[in-house]
Amino acid sequence: MLGRIFSTDHKVIGKQYYFLGLASVLIGLVLSVFMRLHLIYPDRKVKLFEMLWPVGAAGGIMTPELYLSIMTMHGTLMVFFVLTTVPQGGFGNYFLPIQIGASDMAFPRLNALSFWITLAALLVLLGAFFVPGGAPLGGWTAYPPLSAVGQIAGPGQGDGMDMWILSVALFSIAALLTSINFIATVIELRAPGMTLERMPLTVWAWFTTAIISLLAFAVLLAAGLLLLLDRWGGTSFFLPSGLVVSDRLLNHSGGSPLLWQHLFWFFGHPEVYIAILPGMGLISTILSVNSRRPVFGYKAMVGAMLTIAFLGFVVWGHHMFISGMSPYSAIAFSVLTLTVGVPSAIKTFNWLGTLWGGRLRLNVAMLFALGFVSVFVAGGITGVLLGQPAMDLYLHDTYFVVGHFHLIMGVAAVFAMFAGTYYWFPKMFGRMLNETLGKIHFYITFLGVYGIFVPMHVAGLAGNPRRYPDFKEFEFLSDLAWIHTFISHTSFTVAAVQLLFLFNLFWSLWRGARAAVNPWEATTLEWSVPSPPPHDNFGGASVTVVRGAYEFSVPGRESDFAMQAGETPQ
Amino acid sequence: MLLGILIWAVAAITAALFLARPWFPAAVSEHARAFDSQFHLTLAMTGAMFLLAQLLLGIAILRARRRTKALHSEGNTRWEIAWTLATAALFLGAMAWSTPLFTAVHLGGPRPGALRVEALARQFSWNFRYPGPDGRFARLDLKQINDAGGNPFGLDENDTASKDDIVAAALRVPAGRDVELTLRGRDVIHNFFVRELRLKQDVVPGMLIPLRFRADVPGTYEVACSELCGLGHHLMRTVVIVMPPAGFAAWEREALAQLRQE
Structure with a gap:
């Protein structure tokens, strides 16, 4: 039993990451429902709130500080423990070795260690809810001085903030170990014949993401340690002189709050790509398989990914256009930001090119992949507005931004995870998910996310600032109440429909129809081995790769697909 | 379909x-x-x-189902x-x-003849000060900060220029005149956002950040803090009151008269 829990098999670890992400996304989702409920009924007594937070919601009414701490935890859980964890740690761990013909990751024990550190990071983060003062209220971006001066800046900025930093530091360490492992595996363990040009785009994506992780999380880890030093070591990396907080003159001098923003966003922007690149790789594959066509412009797709990875590191300043940073650098960052939009547009065109002229199989994985393309465009195109410093003079930190990043980073990545689940579940668990339940789940979710996040954009156009626990103080905000009412009710519906997904997932685990080896008639290596694959993936047989990853409908061939594996390895 | x-x-x-x-x-x-x-x-x-x-x-x-067989293509350079x-x-x-x-x-640089005003953001309110007839902002002394006593900036009493610094909770400006607003913070990061001016700028402790505008339609416009500053973030409201020039001059005279009485 212990051996199975502390397994070093990449498939077990992949599933562990997946379920860790599933637990996190459920908590994060429930927290967002609480926020949406509070935003439209700020004065209503909610018994559940009081049961969960006897102090922060005494009498059932959520205090502003509790709202902000829930918001901080929602963001942190979703960004780190869902968007970073599931696409890379979950699916990446499970399928990367199989897709390149390896029997495991390059460093299996390091792999297990990464997972257990990630779990520890999650527990430490959740622990912040239970310490005196509660969870931090400064948002997932943790800008100092708010995050650096302790409890005097607000409840949750004491012990809760320390827990947050510790959690993020642990998570960073785990992410660094994982990325080293991924990079080594792709470079060293490819089967004979698995040349770079034959690698599935998922493998390219996990590889590129690992490189981004390695560079980005190192900086976040360092920034977190500096912040801890400012809090406990008497240093002033992020704190200038002359701070008067809660009537107290602080003894710091020489630091700059903007330094944190530079370090944080040097991680934070590439993080967006850490979340979305694996999804891009997977969506390319699913569109290709279910259109029965090769990926349109494979080389351009690889090139776009590498370009995004590179440019992703030089655009962080677009989060800081109105921060007080030099206006000259704002302009430079703006040019680079709009440039990084180009490879993203290339990917969209190529997805459309893959579909065009295909014969489409509209299974649930494919529906989520098509939904991904739709929301990716909807969320991405507003980046052209936000990437201009002049537009940020109005739009920064409004609900326009909240709508934008939820669509492009949140919903798009989550759609890719759903697509991945419907696509790979048969391989991972040997059983099929129910397609009818899946379709209901998809259609309501698809309409729902538009219903939630598009209205947020127009609230932002009306100037609605984000991170407000209620909208009672401002006249112009009370005019927008109807938008928030609509958003909240839509979000309750979407949240409820996810129960259907959960039911489908757990019911199918035990009761689903048995999965064949290759139910989707796909070509990559995982579809040549049994569902689920044996312990060392290929049953000891050596696997040889004889062709590219997307040979569909090649003229003159009888079958409309050709496997990458040279011969059935069993 | x-x-x-x-x-x-x-x-x-x-x-x-x-x-x-x-x-x-x-x-x-x-x-x-x-x-x-x-x-x-x-x-x-x-x-x-x-x-x-x-x-x-x-x-x-x-x-989706128009073709019986997908067309083969690997791209089109x-x-x-x-x-x-x-x-x-x-x-x-x-x-x-x-x-x-x-x-x-x-990047415009200060405009000649602009009205100079300094804004101070703190958890969770705004203050503004005008240099008064001497055209000079008084020196600040952090030890003299007294929010309850009406000295949130910490104007140095020993500086004669402090006698005519008008400190107010709302920002009044004359219509049609350039305003050179300097943003000053003293605790955490805040943000000065006026929708009708289409302007938004962080207020960062340790930095003095200029913001220039010229409003030309009299009216009262809400200022909403737009950078998370703590549990009272959503309450951090003030207004910009754009006044006809004569009205602004009258207000300034009255405020100075009141200062002299104190």
């Missing part, structure tokens, strides 16, 4: 919602009006790209080069087009 129709429907509803009403409040400065036209230009461009992409996606889905260049030109063009708007706010 259904999905193709739904994609068209949500795209159409999205476009309709954006166009349903003017979402921005009325613009009250040259800059704000220029902002609006730049925004709407970019919105038209991005909106067209959005609708085109959703349209094509919908068509591809509706034609000429098309790929064309759309790469086209997007790059559109995106960078939009950016280049809007840059003067941003530089006019931040």
